[in-house]
Amino acid sequence: MGLKQNLHNFKVKNQNKKWLPAFNALFTFLYTPNETTHNGTHIKAADDLKRTMNTVIIALVPCLIFGMFNAGYQHYLALGEITQAEGFLGASFWTLDNLLVGAATVLPLVVVSYGVGLAVEFVFAVIKGHEVEEGYLVTGMLVPLIVPVDIPLWMLAVAVIFGVVIGKEVFGGTGMNILNPALTIRAFLFFAYPTWMSGDKVWVHGAVERAGTPDAISGETLLGAYAQNTSLAGIDYWDMFWGLIPGSVGETSKFLIIIGALFLIFTKVGSWRIIISTLIGALAMGLIFNGVVDAGWIGESSKFYGLMSVPFWQHLIIGSILFGAVYMATDPVTASQTNKGKWIYGFLIGFISIMIRVFNPAYPEGVFLAILLMNVFAPTIDHYVVQGNVKRRMKRLKAKVA
Amino acid sequence: MSNDIRIKKGLDIKLKGEAEKTTDTAVLSNFYVLRPEDFHGVIPKLIHKVGTKVKAGEPVFYDKSNEDIKFVSPVSGEIIEISRGAKRRILEIKIQADKTQTYQDNGKFDVDASTAEAVKAHLLASGLWPFIKQRPYDVIASPEKAPKAVFVSGYASAPLAADLDYTLQGKEAELQAAVAALGKLTEGGVHVSVGKNSNSPLAGLSGVTLHKVSGPHPAGNVGTLINKVDPVNKGETVWTLNAQDLVIIGELLLTGKFNAERTVALVGSQVQSPRYFLTKIGAEVATMIYDKGVEKDANARVISGNVLSGKEIRPDGYLDFYSNVISIIPEGDDYEFFGWNKPVFDKVSTSRALTFSWLNPNKKYDLDTNTNGEHRAFVITGNYEEVFPLDIYPMQILKACMYKDLDEMEALGMYEVAPEDFALTEFVCVSKQPHQKIIREGLDLMLKEIG
Secondary structure, eight states: OTHHHHHHHHHHHTTTOTTHHHHHHHHHHHEEOOOBOOSSOSSOOSOOHHHHHHHHHHHHHHHHHHHHHHHHHHHHHHHTSSOOOOSTTOTTTSOHHHHHHHHHHHHHHHHHHHHHHHHHHHHHHHHHTOOOOTHHHHHHHHHHHTSOTTOOHHHHHHHHHHHHHHHTGGGTSTTTOSSOHHHHHHHHHHHHSHHHHTSSSTTSTTHHHHTTSTTOOOOOOHHHHHHTTOOOTTOOHHHHHHTOSOSSTTSSOHHHHHHHHHHHHHTTOSOHHHHHHHHHHHHHHHHHHHHHHHTTSSOTTSTTHHHHTSOGGGGGTSTTHHHIIIIITTOTTTSOOSHHHHHHHHHHHHHHHHHHHHHOTTSOOOHHHHHHHHHHHHHHHHHHHHHHHHHHHHHHHHHHHO | OEEEEEOOSOOOOOBSOOOEEEEEEOOOOSEEEEOGGGSTTOOEEESSOTTOEEOBTOEEEEETTEEEEEEEOSSOEEEEEEEEOGGGOEEEEEEEEOSSOOBOOOOOOOSTTSOHHHHHHHHHHTTOGGGOEEETTTEEOOTTSOOSEEEEEOOOOSTTOOOHHHHTTTOHHHHHHHHHHHHHTOSSOEEEEEETTOOOGGGGOSSEEEEEEESSTTTTSHHHHHHHHOOOOTTOOEEEEEHHHHHHHHHHHHHSOOOOEEEEEEESTTOSSOEEEEEETTBBTHHHHTTTTSOTTOOEEEEEBOTTTOEEEOTTOBOOSSOOEEEEEEOOOSOEETTTTSOBSSSOOSSOSSBOTTTOTTOOBOOOSBOSSOOOOOOOOSTTGGGOOSSSOHHHHHHHHHTTOHHHHHHHTGGGOOGGGGHHHHHHOTTOOOHHHHHHHHHHHHHHHTO
C-alpha cells in the first residue's frame, strides 16, 4: 500500500492534534478521503468543491499564460525593441524573451498571492478547528490576474491578508462571505494605494522605474486614455479582442476569456445566466450613452464625451468588463442564489459598470466597484425573488380559506 | 379520469444490479423484529413482557402520545428479547416465530356498508394505522385530523426500486378494498399515480383519481405527486401510503388476517443475481442476501430501502417496516489518488467538470458509498434546482432549517416536504451536506414547536 497507508496511519495517529486540518488539507489534495456516507443518501455524485474550484482554475490558466507573454510583449514594445504583433499569432508576441520577462514579473505575483492567502487560510483553519476550505484556490489565482504587472509584492501581500481576513474569514470562511474576496483585495489596493493603482505607470513592466528619466515609457491603459478623450496609438479593435494591449495581467485577452467562459458554461460550473445578463446590462448602458451623444446633449468638450461616445459594443472589449462578468460576477457565494435573481444581478452589474466607467474619469474601471456593490445587494434581490414564491403559497392558502 | 403529470427536473441514477422479475420465496426467518425507530416520532409503550406469546396481528406496543395507534406483530410467536439503548429507549422487540402461524382474527369488514368512523376504528384496532403517514412532518398520521386527500404513488422511480407493476400483480382485490376504505376517510379522494407506460394493477381501480406520471426521478415520489396535484397548505393534512402496504390493508379488510407478507426486491451491484423475494415485515435479511447474493465477507453496505433514502443495516439486521427493497452496494472506505482532479468516467455527476457521465446517459454505474469529497459550507448555487421539481427553493429552505427560523421554514413550504424529497439534492450536493437530515430535524422542530 505504501504511501497511502503511511499517510492514513499518520492521520489516525494524530487525529487529536490541533494542526491536523493543515495536514488534511495537503493529504486530501493527494487522495480524496475515505469518508463514507451514513444515513441519508448512500451514494453521492462525483463532484466535490475541489473539483469545482479546479475547473475554474483550468479556465483561468490560458489567461495567466497569455498574461505572462503580454507582460513581456508590452515591456519590449514600449521600449521600442520589438515591432507590433500582427494579430493573435503575431511573430513578435509568442517569443521566449516575452515569456521570460513576463514570468519573472507575473510568477512572483502568483506565488505571493497563493503563499500569503493559503497561509492565512491554514492559520484560521487550525485556530477554528475546521478543514481548510477550497475557496482560496480560485481567489489566489484571480488576484494576480487583476492587478497591474508592476505592483510591489509587499503591497500585494498586505492586500491579500486584508482581503482574506476581512473579506472572508470574519464572516466564517468560504461560503459565508458577502463580498468577493478577490475583489476585496483589489478594492483594498485601489483605495489604500490610489496613486499606484490608478496611475498611468504601473500597467507596463518597467514604466515605473524609468519614470522621470530620459528613457521614460508610457504605462497607460487604453481605458485611461479614452477617459482623457484620447486614445493609444497603434491599437485597433482586433488588438483589443486578442488582448495585445496594456492592462491588468490576465484580463486583456477577450478571446481567451470567451474560451474560458464557454468552458465554464459547458461544465455547468459558471452560471450562464449571470454572464449573459451582465453583458446585456453593459450593452444596454452603452446604448443609452450612445443615444445621449447622438441626441447632442453632451458636447465634445465634456469630459464624459470620450467614453460616452465609444460605440456600445466596444465597451465589451476595452477594460475588464468581460473578465469581471465571467470570473468575478459568477462567484456563487457572493452572487444571487436564485435563478431569477441571477438575471437581475448580472444585468445590474453590467449596467452599473459602464455607468461608473463613463462618469468616473479618475478611475474608469468600474467593473469591480459594480460587482462589489451588487454583492451587497444580491441577498436583497434573492429576498424579493423568494418572496414571490412565498406570496404564491400564501395566495393558495387564502383562496382555500375564502 | 386520468391526468398527466410530466416532470422535467430530476435525475435518473442508473445503477447496476436491477432486480430480475422472478420471485423466490425466502427461507423462513426464525426471528422477526419490530423497531420503534422505523416509526418516526413514536414513543413506544409496551403491551407485553418478554416471554409472552403473540399471534400475528396482535398488538405489541402502542404510541404513548396516542394510545389508539397500535403496532402489531408481523408473525405469531414468542417475544424473546427487548433490547434497550440509552435512557432505556426501546431499540428492538425480537419475536421468535412459531412453526405454524396463527393469526388474530379481526373479522371480515364490509367497507361499503360502514361509516367513516367505523373504518377508522377498524384500521386503528387492527394495527393497520402505522401504514398511513401524513404530511406535514412525514410521521404516522394523526387519527384526529381528517386529511384533505390521500396520495399513493404506484410508480417507483428511485434508483433500483422494486417495480410496483410487478410486485402488485394479482393483488387487485386487496388494493381495491384498501382504497375504498381510505376513500371513506377523506373528502378529497384518493390520488394514485402510475407510470405513463405501465400496466399497473392500480390503473384499474375504481373510486380513485388516477395520475399518469412521467419523467426522471423524483417523478415517482409521492411528494412530487402532492406538489403537482394539491400542495399542502398551512393547517391542512394529507395522507400518504406506500402502494405495497395497500395490499396488507386490503387483505386484512377482506379476510380479517394481518398478513405481513411483502414482495421485496434484492438489488445492487454486490448482489450476484438480483431478484424478488417473498418475505415478511421485520424478517432477518440474512435469509435473503446470501442466497446467490452477496459474498459472505464482502465489504458491502446493506441498506433496507433504496440507495437514496434507505437505512443502513447490518448483514444480520432486519427488514424495516416500510421498505420493499434491500440494496447492497460496495463500501467506498478507501482513498482515491488525485480523485478530485482526474477525469471521472465511472461515477455519476450532473456537472461536466471533467466528469463524463453526460456522454452516455444510459450507462449503468456501480457506485460505492464514498462521499467523493469532504463536507463543506454551501457554495455552489443552481444545481439543486436542476433536480428538484417542487415549487420550493431548496437551498433557501435548507438554510432556514439550519438556522431554525420557524416563520421562514413555514413560509418557504416546510409543510409540503418530507426528507425523501431532498434525496436528489443531497446526492448532487457539491458541499456534501446531509440534506435529508437537515429537513428531518427541521420538521421535528416544527412538530415540537407548532404541532
